[in-house]
Amino acid sequence: MLIVAVVGGLAVLASYVWGFAAHGDQMSAMWGGVPGWLRPVYTAWMFVAAAGWLAMLYHLFSLDPEMVRVESDVAFRVCTGLFVFVLVPSALWLPLTKAMLDAPSEGLWLAIRLCLWTVALASLSVLFMVWVMRPRKPEGRRRLAVYGMIAFCIQTVLLDAILWPIFFDAP
DSSP, X not given: OHHHHHHHHHHHHHXXXXXXXXXXXXXXXXXXXXXXXXXXXXXXXXXXXXXXXXXXXXXXXXXXXXXXXXXXXXXXXXXXXXXXHHHHHHHHHHHHHHHHHHSOOHHHHHHHHHHHHHHHHHHHHHHHHHXXXXXXXXXXHHHHHHHHHHHHHIIIIIIIIIIHHHHSOOO
């Protein structure tokens, strides 16, 4: 699970570095039609969401297995799978959007929306998982992880999967 989180997280960051470094001149176009007044809010929320994801990771990786009521190989496989479904499509979104700008097609638009909804649904599932994994202690860290995942879900569900496609001028 840790390997997936680290490698997947680095892949997401690498896709953004690639986007800014190789295609910085097109970054504005990748916003689609997101209004200028909303972009700073959106950008700031990305950092809040990333901090929420990190709070959730800290909580999960610092739990003593004996403290967790839901513990099994199946739970860890499900968690690892959810991380894959959050991180892999997140890493694909920017390259797919760049491809869409270069050669718009309904297939690419469908792939982008599928990526965004996969991340959104997996994020909601991670939130649910963090919610049901009730450690006997420390409750404060679990609460921070839940709030962090709520912030992450606002990003992935509301901003990314719902709003961004509405504003993007797709074929």
